[in-house]
Amino acid sequence: MARGKDNALDAGDKVGTICRALRRAIIEQALEPGAKLPEDTLGERFGVSRTIARHALGQLAAEGLIELRRNRIAVVATPSWQEARDAFDVRIEMERLVVRQLAGRLSRAQLAELEAHVDLEDAARDGPDAVSIRLATEFHVLLAQMTNSPILIRYVSELAYRCCLTLSLYSRPHSSECAINEHRLVIAALAAGDTDRVMELMGHHLESVASRALVGPGKPHGLDLMGVLAPYAAEARDAVPARRVGRPRLRTG
Amino acid sequence: MARGKDNALDAGDKVGTICRALRRAIIEQALEPGAKLPEDTLGERFGVSRTIARHALGQLAAEGLIELRRNRIAVVATPSWQEARDAFDVRIEMERLVVRQLAGRLSRAQLAELEAHVDLEDAARDGPDAVSIRLATEFHVLLAQMTNSPILIRYVSELAYRCCLTLSLYSRPHSSECAINEHRLVIAALAAGDTDRVMELMGHHLESVASRALVGPGKPHGLDLMGVLAPYAAEARDAVPARRVGRPRLRTG
DNA sequence: CGATAGGCAATTGCATGCACTTTTCCGGGC
DNA sequence: GCCCGGAAAAGTGCATGCAATTGCCTATCG
Numbered sequence: 001m002a003r004g005k006d007n008a009l010d011a012g013d014k015v016g017t018i019c020r021a022l023r024r025a026i027i028e029q030a031l032e033p034g035a036k037l038p039e040d041t042l043g044e045r046f047g048v049s050r051t052i053a054r055h056a057l058g059q060l061a062a063e064g065l066i067e068l069r070r071n072r073i074a075v076v077a078t079p080s081w082q083e084a085r086d087a088f089d090v091r092i093e094m095e096r097l098v099v100r101q102l103a104g105r106l107s108r109a110q111l112a113e114l115e116a117h118v119d120l121e122d123a124a125r126d127g128p129d130a131v132s133i134r135l136a137t138e139f140h141v142l143l144a145q146m147t148n149s150p151i152l153i154r155y156v157s158e159l160a161y162r163c164c165l166t167l168s169l170y171s172r173p174h175s176s177e178c179a180i181n182e183h184r185l186v187i188a189a190l191a192a193g194d195t196d197r198v199m200e201l202m203g204h205h206l207e208s209v210a211s212r213a214l215v216g217p218g219k220p221h222g223l224d225l226m227g228v229l230a231p232y233a234a235e236a237r238d239a240v241p242a243r244r245v246g247r248p249r250l251r252t253g
Numbered sequence: 254m255a256r257g258k259d260n261a262l263d264a265g266d267k268v269g270t271i272c273r274a275l276r277r278a279i280i281e282q283a284l285e286p287g288a289k290l291p292e293d294t295l296g297e298r299f300g301v302s303r304t305i306a307r308h309a310l311g312q313l314a315a316e317g318l319i320e321l322r323r324n325r326i327a328v329v330a331t332p333s334w335q336e337a338r339d340a341f342d343v344r345i346e347m348e349r350l351v352v353r354q355l356a357g358r359l360s361r362a363q364l365a366e367l368e369a370h371v372d373l374e375d376a377a378r379d380g381p382d383a384v385s386i387r388l389a390t391e392f393h394v395l396l397a398q399m400t401n402s403p404i405l406i407r408y409v410s411e412l413a414y415r416c417c418l419t420l421s422l423y424s425r426p427h428s429s430e431c432a433i434n435e436h437r438l439v440i441a442a443l444a445a446g447d448t449d450r451v452m453e454l455m456g457h458h459l460e461s462v463a464s465r466a467l468v469g470p471g472k473p474h475g476l477d478l479m480g481v482l483a484p485y486a487a488e489a490r491d492a493v494p495a496r497r498v499g500r501p502r503l504r505t506g
Numbered sequence: 507c508g509a510t511a512g513g514c515a516a517t518t519g520c521a522t523g524c525a526c527t528t529t530t531c532c533g534g535g536c
Numbered sequence: 537g538c539c540c541g542g543a544a545a546a547g548t549g550c551a552t553g554c555a556a557t558t559g560c561c562t563a564t565c566g
Contacts, residue, residue, distance in 0.1 A: 050547095062315040070548085073528095093350050301551085324556085324558060
Protein backbone atom coordinates (compact mmCIF):
# COMPACT_ATOMS: atom_id res chain seq x y z
CA MET A 1 0.00 0.00 0.00
CA ALA A 2 1.07 3.56 -0.48
CA ARG A 3 2.86 5.52 2.16
CA GLY A 4 -0.34 6.86 3.64
CA LYS A 5 -1.21 3.54 5.22
CA ASP A 6 -4.92 4.08 5.11
CA ASN A 7 -6.80 2.14 7.64
CA ALA A 8 -8.58 -0.73 6.01
CA LEU A 9 -12.06 0.72 6.43
CA ASP A 10 -11.40 2.70 3.32
CA ALA A 11 -11.20 -0.08 0.78
CA GLY A 12 -9.25 2.10 -1.57
CA ASP A 13 -12.29 3.84 -2.93
CA LYS A 14 -11.30 7.32 -1.94
CA VAL A 15 -13.52 9.04 -4.43
CA GLY A 16 -16.55 7.10 -3.29
CA THR A 17 -15.75 7.86 0.31
CA ILE A 18 -15.62 11.56 -0.33
CA CYS A 19 -18.83 11.45 -2.31
CA ARG A 20 -20.65 9.67 0.46
CA ALA A 21 -19.39 12.08 3.08
CA LEU A 22 -20.39 15.10 1.04
CA ARG A 23 -23.77 13.68 0.16
CA ARG A 24 -24.47 13.08 3.79
CA ALA A 25 -23.25 16.52 4.79
CA ILE A 26 -25.55 17.98 2.20
CA ILE A 27 -28.67 16.07 3.16
CA GLU A 28 -28.11 16.85 6.80
CA GLN A 29 -27.90 20.46 5.75
CA ALA A 30 -24.50 20.88 7.28
CA LEU A 31 -23.58 22.09 3.82
CA GLU A 32 -26.23 24.50 2.66
CA PRO A 33 -27.01 25.32 -0.96
CA GLY A 34 -24.47 27.76 -2.26
CA ALA A 35 -21.69 26.61 0.03
CA LYS A 36 -18.33 26.66 -1.71
CA LEU A 37 -16.27 23.54 -2.13
CA PRO A 38 -12.73 24.39 -3.26
CA GLU A 39 -10.81 21.38 -4.50
CA ASP A 40 -7.71 21.81 -2.45
CA THR A 41 -9.46 22.53 0.83
CA LEU A 42 -11.56 19.43 0.26
CA GLY A 43 -8.44 17.47 -0.52
CA GLU A 44 -6.77 18.60 2.68
CA ARG A 45 -9.83 17.69 4.71
CA PHE A 46 -9.94 14.18 3.40
CA GLY A 47 -6.24 13.69 3.18
CA VAL A 48 -6.09 13.28 -0.57
CA SER A 49 -4.85 15.33 -3.48
CA ARG A 50 -6.85 17.76 -5.51
CA THR A 51 -7.09 15.19 -8.26
CA ILE A 52 -9.26 12.96 -6.14
CA ALA A 53 -11.33 15.76 -4.69
CA ARG A 54 -11.93 16.98 -8.20
CA HIS A 55 -13.06 13.61 -9.34
CA ALA A 56 -15.50 13.35 -6.47
CA LEU A 57 -16.89 16.77 -7.31
CA GLY A 58 -17.40 15.56 -10.85
CA GLN A 59 -19.50 12.66 -9.68
CA LEU A 60 -21.58 14.76 -7.36
CA ALA A 61 -22.15 17.22 -10.15
CA ALA A 62 -23.41 14.38 -12.34
CA GLU A 63 -25.93 13.65 -9.62
CA GLY A 64 -27.02 17.25 -9.56
CA LEU A 65 -26.01 17.81 -5.96
CA ILE A 66 -23.36 20.38 -6.72
CA GLU A 67 -22.82 22.86 -9.49
CA LEU A 68 -19.61 22.97 -11.41
CA ARG A 69 -18.75 25.86 -13.67
CA ARG A 70 -15.56 26.18 -15.56
CA ASN A 71 -12.79 27.93 -13.65
CA ARG A 72 -15.12 28.50 -10.75
CA ILE A 73 -15.30 27.04 -7.30
CA ALA A 74 -17.79 24.21 -7.01
CA VAL A 75 -20.84 25.07 -4.95
CA VAL A 76 -23.62 23.04 -3.45
CA ALA A 77 -26.50 23.17 -5.91
CA THR A 78 -29.19 25.79 -5.50
CA PRO A 79 -32.08 24.45 -7.53
CA SER A 80 -34.61 26.93 -8.77
CA TRP A 81 -38.14 26.55 -7.57
CA GLN A 82 -39.13 25.18 -10.94
CA GLU A 83 -36.37 22.60 -10.92
CA ALA A 84 -37.39 21.60 -7.44
CA ARG A 85 -40.95 21.09 -8.56
CA ASP A 86 -39.77 19.03 -11.51
CA ALA A 87 -37.64 16.88 -9.27
CA PHE A 88 -40.60 16.17 -7.05
CA ASP A 89 -42.83 15.33 -9.99
CA VAL A 90 -40.38 12.83 -11.35
CA ARG A 91 -39.70 11.48 -7.91
CA ILE A 92 -43.35 10.85 -7.25
CA GLU A 93 -43.67 8.86 -10.42
CA MET A 94 -40.55 6.84 -9.70
CA GLU A 95 -41.52 6.02 -6.17
CA ARG A 96 -44.95 4.96 -7.28
CA LEU A 97 -43.12 2.59 -9.58
CA VAL A 98 -41.07 1.35 -6.65
CA VAL A 99 -44.03 0.52 -4.47
CA ARG A 100 -45.87 -0.96 -7.41
CA GLN A 101 -43.05 -3.43 -7.85
CA LEU A 102 -42.87 -4.09 -4.14
CA ALA A 103 -46.52 -4.46 -3.18
CA GLY A 104 -47.19 -7.92 -1.83
CA ARG A 105 -43.72 -9.10 -2.71
CA LEU A 106 -41.78 -8.24 0.42
CA SER A 107 -40.57 -10.92 2.77
CA ARG A 108 -41.41 -10.82 6.43
CA ALA A 109 -37.81 -9.85 7.15
CA GLN A 110 -37.95 -6.94 4.75
CA LEU A 111 -41.15 -5.63 6.24
CA ALA A 112 -39.56 -5.88 9.64
CA GLU A 113 -36.57 -3.94 8.40
CA LEU A 114 -38.84 -1.19 7.18
CA GLU A 115 -40.70 -1.08 10.48
CA ALA A 116 -37.42 -0.94 12.32
CA HIS A 117 -36.36 2.00 10.23
CA VAL A 118 -39.53 3.88 10.97
CA ASP A 119 -39.05 3.13 14.65
CA LEU A 120 -35.68 4.78 14.27
CA GLU A 121 -37.32 7.80 12.73
CA ASP A 122 -39.72 7.88 15.62
CA ALA A 123 -36.93 7.75 18.13
CA ALA A 124 -35.15 10.59 16.39
CA ARG A 125 -38.17 12.85 16.48
CA ASP A 126 -36.85 14.83 19.41
CA GLY A 127 -33.29 14.88 18.16
CA PRO A 128 -31.82 17.36 15.73
CA ASP A 129 -33.73 18.08 12.56
CA ALA A 130 -30.77 17.06 10.48
CA VAL A 131 -31.04 13.49 11.65
CA SER A 132 -34.77 13.11 11.17
CA ILE A 133 -34.52 14.56 7.71
CA ARG A 134 -31.80 12.13 6.82
CA LEU A 135 -33.74 9.21 8.23
CA ALA A 136 -36.87 10.17 6.35
CA THR A 137 -34.89 10.31 3.15
CA GLU A 138 -33.23 7.01 3.86
CA PHE A 139 -36.58 5.34 4.28
CA HIS A 140 -37.32 6.02 0.66
CA VAL A 141 -33.88 4.88 -0.41
CA LEU A 142 -34.34 1.71 1.58
CA LEU A 143 -37.57 1.00 -0.26
CA ALA A 144 -35.86 1.55 -3.57
CA GLN A 145 -33.08 -0.84 -2.62
CA MET A 146 -35.58 -3.57 -2.03
CA THR A 147 -36.49 -3.54 -5.70
CA ASN A 148 -33.01 -4.83 -6.54
CA SER A 149 -33.13 -2.68 -9.61
CA PRO A 150 -29.87 -0.74 -9.80
CA ILE A 151 -31.43 1.89 -11.99
CA LEU A 152 -34.37 2.49 -9.74
CA ILE A 153 -32.07 2.60 -6.74
CA ARG A 154 -29.83 5.16 -8.31
CA TYR A 155 -32.55 7.41 -9.60
CA VAL A 156 -34.64 7.34 -6.46
CA SER A 157 -31.60 8.04 -4.32
CA GLU A 158 -30.52 10.92 -6.48
CA LEU A 159 -33.97 12.40 -6.54
CA ALA A 160 -34.42 11.97 -2.82
CA TYR A 161 -31.17 13.80 -2.15
CA ARG A 162 -32.06 16.58 -4.50
CA CYS A 163 -35.43 16.99 -2.93
CA CYS A 164 -33.77 17.19 0.46
CA LEU A 165 -31.65 19.98 -0.85
CA THR A 166 -34.77 21.69 -2.04
CA LEU A 167 -36.42 21.46 1.32
CA SER A 168 -33.49 23.13 2.97
CA LEU A 169 -33.92 25.99 0.55
CA TYR A 170 -37.64 26.51 0.41
CA SER A 171 -39.28 24.84 3.33
CA ARG A 172 -39.97 25.77 6.90
CA PRO A 173 -38.17 24.06 9.77
CA HIS A 174 -39.56 20.56 9.24
CA SER A 175 -42.18 18.71 11.12
CA SER A 176 -41.88 15.04 10.59
CA GLU A 177 -44.85 13.85 12.62
CA CYS A 178 -47.24 13.09 9.85
CA ALA A 179 -44.50 11.92 7.52
CA ILE A 180 -43.65 9.13 9.90
CA ASN A 181 -47.25 8.02 10.09
CA GLU A 182 -47.46 8.02 6.34
CA HIS A 183 -44.42 5.80 6.20
CA ARG A 184 -46.21 3.32 8.43
CA LEU A 185 -49.27 3.41 6.24
CA VAL A 186 -47.16 2.66 3.22
CA ILE A 187 -45.59 -0.33 4.92
CA ALA A 188 -49.00 -1.65 5.88
CA ALA A 189 -50.31 -1.36 2.35
CA LEU A 190 -47.17 -3.02 1.01
CA ALA A 191 -47.67 -5.91 3.38
CA ALA A 192 -51.31 -6.17 2.37
CA GLY A 193 -50.26 -6.28 -1.24
CA ASP A 194 -52.73 -3.57 -2.14
CA THR A 195 -50.92 -2.18 -5.16
CA ASP A 196 -53.29 0.61 -6.06
CA ARG A 197 -53.57 1.82 -2.52
CA VAL A 198 -49.86 1.84 -1.85
CA MET A 199 -49.27 3.81 -5.01
CA GLU A 200 -51.89 6.30 -3.96
CA LEU A 201 -50.43 6.55 -0.49
CA MET A 202 -46.93 7.09 -1.72
CA GLY A 203 -48.12 9.68 -4.18
CA HIS A 204 -50.00 11.60 -1.50
CA HIS A 205 -47.16 11.32 0.94
CA LEU A 206 -44.64 12.79 -1.45
CA GLU A 207 -47.08 15.38 -2.63
CA SER A 208 -47.58 16.54 0.92
CA VAL A 209 -43.86 16.71 1.51
CA ALA A 210 -43.51 18.70 -1.68
CA SER A 211 -46.31 21.03 -0.76
CA ARG A 212 -44.42 22.10 2.31
CA ALA A 213 -41.93 23.57 -0.10
CA LEU A 214 -44.38 26.00 -1.57
CA VAL A 215 -43.59 29.45 -0.30
CA GLY A 216 -40.60 31.28 1.02
CA PRO A 217 -37.84 32.68 -1.15
CA GLY A 218 -35.24 30.76 0.81
CA LYS A 219 -33.02 32.02 3.54
CA PRO A 220 -29.61 33.50 2.94
CA HIS A 221 -26.87 31.62 4.60
CA GLY A 222 -23.34 31.91 5.77
CA LEU A 223 -21.38 29.25 7.44
CA ASP A 224 -18.01 27.92 8.30
CA LEU A 225 -17.68 25.60 5.42
CA MET A 226 -14.75 23.50 6.15
CA GLY A 227 -15.21 23.48 9.84
CA VAL A 228 -18.60 21.97 9.39
CA LEU A 229 -17.17 19.33 7.14
CA ALA A 230 -14.72 18.01 9.67
CA PRO A 231 -16.98 15.46 11.36
CA TYR A 232 -17.93 13.97 8.00
CA ALA A 233 -14.34 13.64 6.98
CA ALA A 234 -13.50 12.17 10.35
CA GLU A 235 -16.21 9.60 10.04
CA ALA A 236 -15.07 8.61 6.60
CA ARG A 237 -11.59 7.58 7.65
CA ASP A 238 -10.85 7.64 11.30
CA ALA A 239 -8.52 10.51 11.32
CA VAL A 240 -7.29 12.72 8.57
CA PRO A 241 -3.61 12.14 8.09
CA ALA A 242 -3.34 15.16 5.84
CA ARG A 243 0.23 16.09 5.62
CA ARG A 244 0.22 19.72 6.36
CA VAL A 245 -3.02 21.00 7.74
CA GLY A 246 -2.80 24.62 8.60
CA ARG A 247 -5.86 26.22 10.05
CA PRO A 248 -8.42 25.79 7.33
CA ARG A 249 -9.63 29.01 5.88
CA LEU A 250 -13.02 30.13 6.90
CA ARG A 251 -15.40 30.50 4.09
CA THR A 252 -18.78 31.97 4.33
CA GLY A 253 -20.50 30.79 1.18
CA MET B 254 -3.98 27.85 -23.43
CA ALA B 255 -1.17 25.41 -23.02
CA ARG B 256 1.07 24.50 -25.89
CA GLY B 257 -1.65 22.53 -27.64
CA LYS B 258 -3.55 25.47 -29.04
CA ASP B 259 -6.80 23.70 -29.73
CA ASN B 260 -9.05 24.93 -32.40
CA ALA B 261 -11.87 26.99 -31.00
CA LEU B 262 -14.63 24.53 -31.79
CA ASP B 263 -13.83 22.86 -28.54
CA ALA B 264 -14.96 25.46 -26.06
CA GLY B 265 -12.63 24.15 -23.42
CA ASP B 266 -14.93 21.41 -22.36
CA LYS B 267 -12.68 18.53 -23.22
CA VAL B 268 -14.28 16.07 -20.87
CA GLY B 269 -17.72 16.77 -22.26
CA THR B 270 -16.42 16.43 -25.78
CA ILE B 271 -14.98 13.02 -25.10
CA CYS B 272 -18.14 11.92 -23.35
CA ARG B 273 -20.27 12.95 -26.28
CA ALA B 274 -18.02 11.19 -28.75
CA LEU B 275 -17.98 7.99 -26.75
CA ARG B 276 -21.72 8.07 -26.15
CA ARG B 277 -22.30 8.40 -29.81
CA ALA B 278 -19.84 5.67 -30.69
CA ILE B 279 -21.64 3.43 -28.24
CA ILE B 280 -25.15 4.08 -29.45
CA GLU B 281 -24.09 3.61 -33.02
CA GLN B 282 -22.65 0.31 -31.90
CA ALA B 283 -19.24 1.18 -33.17
CA LEU B 284 -18.21 0.33 -29.65
CA GLU B 285 -19.87 -2.89 -28.64
CA PRO B 286 -20.54 -3.99 -25.09
CA GLY B 287 -17.39 -5.33 -23.55
CA ALA B 288 -15.06 -3.22 -25.66
CA LYS B 289 -12.05 -2.07 -23.69
CA LEU B 290 -11.29 1.59 -23.15
CA PRO B 291 -7.79 2.10 -21.76
CA GLU B 292 -7.21 5.58 -20.43
CA ASP B 293 -4.05 6.40 -22.26
CA THR B 294 -5.17 5.11 -25.62
CA LEU B 295 -8.28 7.18 -25.26
CA GLY B 296 -6.19 10.16 -24.29
CA GLU B 297 -3.99 9.76 -27.34
CA ARG B 298 -6.99 9.48 -29.61
CA PHE B 299 -8.51 12.69 -28.38
CA GLY B 300 -5.26 14.51 -27.89
CA VAL B 301 -5.55 14.92 -24.15
CA SER B 302 -3.85 13.46 -21.14
CA ARG B 303 -4.96 10.46 -19.22
CA THR B 304 -6.32 12.72 -16.54
CA ILE B 305 -9.02 13.97 -18.83
CA ALA B 306 -9.79 10.63 -20.37
CA ARG B 307 -10.12 9.23 -16.90
CA HIS B 308 -12.50 11.94 -15.88
CA ALA B 309 -14.65 11.31 -18.92
CA LEU B 310 -14.75 7.61 -18.14
CA GLY B 311 -15.92 8.48 -14.66
CA GLN B 312 -18.84 10.43 -16.03
CA LEU B 313 -19.84 7.74 -18.46
CA ALA B 314 -19.67 5.20 -15.67
CA ALA B 315 -22.02 7.36 -13.63
CA GLU B 316 -24.42 7.16 -16.52
CA GLY B 317 -24.10 3.40 -16.62
CA LEU B 318 -22.70 3.31 -20.12
CA ILE B 319 -19.38 1.86 -19.14
CA GLU B 320 -18.16 -0.27 -16.30
CA LEU B 321 -15.28 0.78 -14.15
CA ARG B 322 -13.57 -1.61 -11.79
CA ARG B 323 -10.62 -0.76 -9.68
CA ASN B 324 -7.28 -1.33 -11.37
CA ARG B 325 -9.02 -2.67 -14.42
CA ILE B 326 -9.48 -1.38 -17.89
CA ALA B 327 -12.81 0.34 -18.40
CA VAL B 328 -15.19 -1.54 -20.64
CA VAL B 329 -18.41 -0.66 -22.39
CA ALA B 330 -21.21 -1.86 -20.14
CA THR B 331 -22.76 -5.26 -20.71
CA PRO B 332 -26.05 -5.06 -18.91
CA SER B 333 -27.62 -8.31 -17.82
CA TRP B 334 -30.96 -9.19 -19.29
CA GLN B 335 -32.63 -8.33 -16.01
CA GLU B 336 -30.98 -4.92 -15.87
CA ALA B 337 -32.03 -4.33 -19.43
CA ARG B 338 -35.63 -5.15 -18.60
CA ASP B 339 -35.49 -2.82 -15.59
CA ALA B 340 -34.10 -0.04 -17.69
CA PHE B 341 -36.96 -0.41 -20.13
CA ASP B 342 -39.54 -0.46 -17.37
CA VAL B 343 -38.24 2.74 -15.86
CA ARG B 344 -37.85 4.29 -19.25
CA ILE B 345 -41.45 3.58 -20.18
CA GLU B 346 -42.64 5.30 -17.04
CA MET B 347 -40.41 8.29 -17.60
CA GLU B 348 -41.39 8.76 -21.20
CA ARG B 349 -45.04 8.50 -20.35
CA LEU B 350 -44.35 11.34 -17.97
CA VAL B 351 -42.69 13.27 -20.76
CA VAL B 352 -45.58 13.02 -23.16
CA ARG B 353 -48.04 13.70 -20.37
CA GLN B 354 -46.34 17.02 -19.78
CA LEU B 355 -46.14 17.74 -23.46
CA ALA B 356 -49.59 16.79 -24.70
CA GLY B 357 -51.37 19.80 -26.13
CA ARG B 358 -48.61 22.14 -25.03
CA LEU B 359 -46.30 22.06 -28.01
CA SER B 360 -45.95 25.02 -30.30
CA ARG B 361 -46.44 24.68 -34.00
CA ALA B 362 -42.69 25.09 -34.44
CA GLN B 363 -41.95 22.30 -32.03
CA LEU B 364 -44.35 19.94 -33.73
CA ALA B 365 -42.71 20.79 -37.02
CA GLU B 366 -39.32 20.03 -35.54
CA LEU B 367 -40.53 16.64 -34.44
CA GLU B 368 -41.99 15.91 -37.85
CA ALA B 369 -38.76 16.97 -39.45
CA HIS B 370 -36.87 14.59 -37.26
CA VAL B 371 -39.10 11.70 -38.19
CA ASP B 372 -38.65 12.61 -41.83
CA LEU B 373 -34.95 12.26 -41.21
CA GLU B 374 -35.52 8.83 -39.74
CA ASP B 375 -37.51 7.96 -42.79
CA ALA B 376 -34.78 9.10 -45.09
CA ALA B 377 -32.22 7.07 -43.19
CA ARG B 378 -34.22 3.88 -43.46
CA ASP B 379 -32.09 2.53 -46.26
CA GLY B 380 -28.85 3.73 -44.77
CA PRO B 381 -26.75 1.93 -42.21
CA ASP B 382 -28.51 0.53 -39.18
CA ALA B 383 -26.27 2.52 -36.88
CA VAL B 384 -27.71 5.76 -38.14
CA SER B 385 -31.35 4.78 -37.93
CA ILE B 386 -30.85 3.47 -34.43
CA ARG B 387 -29.25 6.71 -33.39
CA LEU B 388 -32.00 8.77 -34.97
CA ALA B 389 -34.71 6.72 -33.31
CA THR B 390 -33.04 7.27 -29.97
CA GLU B 391 -32.63 10.95 -30.62
CA PHE B 392 -36.33 11.31 -31.29
CA HIS B 393 -37.01 10.38 -27.71
CA VAL B 394 -34.30 12.66 -26.43
CA LEU B 395 -35.73 15.46 -28.50
CA LEU B 396 -39.11 14.97 -26.90
CA ALA B 397 -37.57 15.02 -23.46
CA GLN B 398 -35.77 18.25 -24.25
CA MET B 399 -39.05 19.92 -25.05
CA THR B 400 -40.15 19.51 -21.47
CA ASN B 401 -37.46 21.94 -20.38
CA SER B 402 -37.01 19.86 -17.30
CA PRO B 403 -33.30 19.21 -16.83
CA ILE B 404 -33.98 16.15 -14.74
CA LEU B 405 -36.31 14.57 -17.23
CA ILE B 406 -33.89 15.36 -20.00
CA ARG B 407 -31.00 13.77 -18.23
CA TYR B 408 -32.80 10.65 -17.14
CA VAL B 409 -34.53 10.01 -20.42
CA SER B 410 -31.30 10.49 -22.33
CA GLU B 411 -29.43 8.16 -20.06
CA LEU B 412 -32.09 5.53 -20.23
CA ALA B 413 -32.41 5.82 -23.97
CA TYR B 414 -28.68 5.29 -24.38
CA ARG B 415 -28.67 2.36 -22.05
CA CYS B 416 -31.55 0.76 -23.85
CA CYS B 417 -29.69 1.21 -27.11
CA LEU B 418 -26.79 -0.66 -25.61
CA THR B 419 -29.18 -3.38 -24.63
CA LEU B 420 -30.56 -3.73 -28.09
CA SER B 421 -27.11 -4.21 -29.50
CA LEU B 422 -26.65 -7.09 -27.08
CA TYR B 423 -29.93 -8.88 -27.19
CA SER B 424 -31.88 -7.89 -30.25
CA ARG B 425 -31.96 -8.94 -33.84
CA PRO B 426 -30.75 -6.70 -36.63
CA HIS B 427 -33.31 -3.90 -36.25
CA SER B 428 -36.28 -3.12 -38.32
CA SER B 429 -37.31 0.44 -37.83
CA GLU B 430 -40.38 0.50 -40.09
CA CYS B 431 -43.07 0.33 -37.49
CA ALA B 432 -41.10 2.37 -34.98
CA ILE B 433 -41.13 5.31 -37.34
CA ASN B 434 -44.86 5.05 -37.79
CA GLU B 435 -45.33 4.93 -34.07
CA HIS B 436 -43.32 8.08 -33.75
CA ARG B 437 -45.71 9.78 -36.12
CA LEU B 438 -48.69 8.57 -34.17
CA VAL B 439 -47.19 10.00 -31.00
CA ILE B 440 -46.69 13.36 -32.65
CA ALA B 441 -50.26 13.38 -33.86
CA ALA B 442 -51.61 12.60 -30.42
CA LEU B 443 -49.39 15.25 -28.89
CA ALA B 444 -50.72 17.80 -31.32
CA ALA B 445 -54.28 16.75 -30.58
CA GLY B 446 -53.60 17.18 -26.90
CA ASP B 447 -54.98 13.74 -26.15
CA THR B 448 -53.01 13.06 -22.98
CA ASP B 449 -54.27 9.59 -22.23
CA ARG B 450 -53.86 8.41 -25.75
CA VAL B 451 -50.36 9.72 -26.15
CA MET B 452 -49.30 8.05 -22.93
CA GLU B 453 -50.77 4.82 -24.14
CA LEU B 454 -49.09 5.14 -27.49
CA MET B 455 -45.72 5.87 -26.00
CA GLY B 456 -46.08 2.99 -23.59
CA HIS B 457 -46.95 0.57 -26.38
CA HIS B 458 -44.24 1.90 -28.62
CA LEU B 459 -41.53 1.39 -26.03
CA GLU B 460 -42.95 -1.93 -25.00
CA SER B 461 -42.76 -3.14 -28.56
CA VAL B 462 -39.20 -1.95 -28.89
CA ALA B 463 -38.38 -3.74 -25.65
CA SER B 464 -40.08 -6.90 -26.74
CA ARG B 465 -37.74 -7.16 -29.66
CA ALA B 466 -35.05 -7.68 -27.07
CA LEU B 467 -36.55 -10.83 -25.69
CA VAL B 468 -34.52 -13.76 -26.83
CA GLY B 469 -30.98 -14.41 -27.87
CA PRO B 470 -28.08 -14.76 -25.46
CA GLY B 471 -26.19 -11.99 -27.22
CA LYS B 472 -23.47 -12.36 -29.74
CA PRO B 473 -19.81 -12.55 -28.91
CA HIS B 474 -17.81 -9.79 -30.42
CA GLY B 475 -14.34 -8.77 -31.33
CA LEU B 476 -13.33 -5.55 -32.93
CA ASP B 477 -10.57 -3.11 -33.56
CA LEU B 478 -11.33 -0.85 -30.72
CA MET B 479 -9.33 2.19 -31.25
CA GLY B 480 -9.45 2.09 -34.98
CA VAL B 481 -13.19 2.30 -34.83
CA LEU B 482 -12.98 5.25 -32.52
CA ALA B 483 -11.00 7.41 -34.89
CA PRO B 484 -13.90 9.00 -36.79
CA TYR B 485 -15.56 10.01 -33.53
CA ALA B 486 -12.40 11.59 -32.25
CA ALA B 487 -11.91 13.31 -35.56
CA GLU B 488 -15.37 14.73 -35.48
CA ALA B 489 -14.90 16.03 -32.00
CA ARG B 490 -11.90 18.18 -32.80
CA ASP B 491 -10.86 18.43 -36.37
CA ALA B 492 -7.63 16.65 -36.08
CA VAL B 493 -5.89 15.02 -33.22
CA PRO B 494 -2.68 16.84 -32.46
CA ALA B 495 -1.51 14.11 -30.14
CA ARG B 496 2.15 14.48 -29.65
CA ARG B 497 3.48 11.09 -30.30
CA VAL B 498 1.07 8.75 -31.89
CA GLY B 499 2.66 5.47 -32.68
CA ARG B 500 0.49 2.87 -34.29
CA PRO B 501 -2.26 2.41 -31.79
CA ARG B 502 -2.39 -1.06 -30.43
CA LEU B 503 -5.14 -3.22 -31.68
CA ARG B 504 -7.44 -4.45 -29.03
CA THR B 505 -10.00 -7.05 -29.54
CA GLY B 506 -12.33 -6.62 -26.61
C1' DC C 507 0.55 -32.77 -22.35
C1' DG C 508 -1.57 -29.90 -18.94
C1' DA C 509 -1.17 -27.19 -14.88
C1' DT C 510 1.40 -23.73 -12.34
C1' DA C 511 4.60 -20.23 -10.62
C1' DG C 512 7.34 -16.36 -11.70
C1' DG C 513 8.62 -12.29 -14.25
C1' DC C 514 7.70 -8.52 -17.43
C1' DA C 515 4.75 -5.35 -19.87
C1' DA C 516 0.58 -2.85 -19.72
C1' DT C 517 -2.34 -0.13 -17.07
C1' DT C 518 -4.38 2.16 -13.34
C1' DG C 519 -4.08 5.18 -8.77
C1' DC C 520 -2.63 9.23 -7.23
C1' DA C 521 0.21 13.46 -6.25
C1' DT C 522 2.45 17.32 -7.86
C1' DG C 523 3.75 21.23 -10.84
C1' DC C 524 2.83 24.88 -14.04
C1' DA C 525 -0.17 27.81 -16.86
C1' DC C 526 -4.25 30.25 -17.08
C1' DT C 527 -8.61 32.42 -15.11
C1' DT C 528 -11.21 34.44 -11.73
C1' DT C 529 -11.69 36.89 -7.53
C1' DT C 530 -10.25 40.03 -4.23
C1' DC C 531 -8.24 43.97 -2.63
C1' DC C 532 -6.31 48.44 -2.81
C1' DG C 533 -5.40 53.04 -4.53
C1' DG C 534 -6.64 56.84 -7.50
C1' DG C 535 -9.88 59.57 -10.10
C1' DC C 536 -14.46 61.62 -10.56
C1' DG D 537 -18.48 58.72 -1.23
C1' DC D 538 -18.56 55.78 -5.18
C1' DC D 539 -16.79 53.72 -9.16
C1' DC D 540 -13.07 52.07 -11.81
C1' DG D 541 -8.49 49.84 -12.92
C1' DG D 542 -4.71 47.06 -12.02
C1' DA D 543 -1.94 43.88 -9.41
C1' DA D 544 -1.61 40.14 -6.13
C1' DA D 545 -3.85 36.07 -4.35
C1' DA D 546 -6.69 32.18 -4.75
C1' DG D 547 -8.34 28.63 -7.49
C1' DT D 548 -9.05 25.74 -11.46
C1' DG D 549 -7.35 23.05 -15.97
C1' DC D 550 -4.43 19.93 -17.31
C1' DA D 551 -0.12 17.15 -18.11
C1' DT D 552 3.24 14.37 -16.29
C1' DG D 553 5.81 11.22 -13.19
C1' DC D 554 6.13 7.45 -10.06
C1' DA D 555 4.33 3.61 -7.33
C1' DA D 556 1.30 -0.26 -7.21
C1' DT D 557 -1.62 -3.57 -9.29
C1' DT D 558 -3.08 -6.53 -12.84
C1' DG D 559 -2.68 -9.52 -16.70
C1' DC D 560 -0.09 -12.05 -19.93
C1' DC D 561 3.51 -14.94 -21.41
C1' DT D 562 6.77 -18.26 -20.65
C1' DA D 563 9.54 -21.67 -18.41
C1' DT D 564 9.20 -25.25 -15.28
C1' DC D 565 7.24 -29.12 -12.92
C1' DG D 566 4.06 -32.94 -12.31
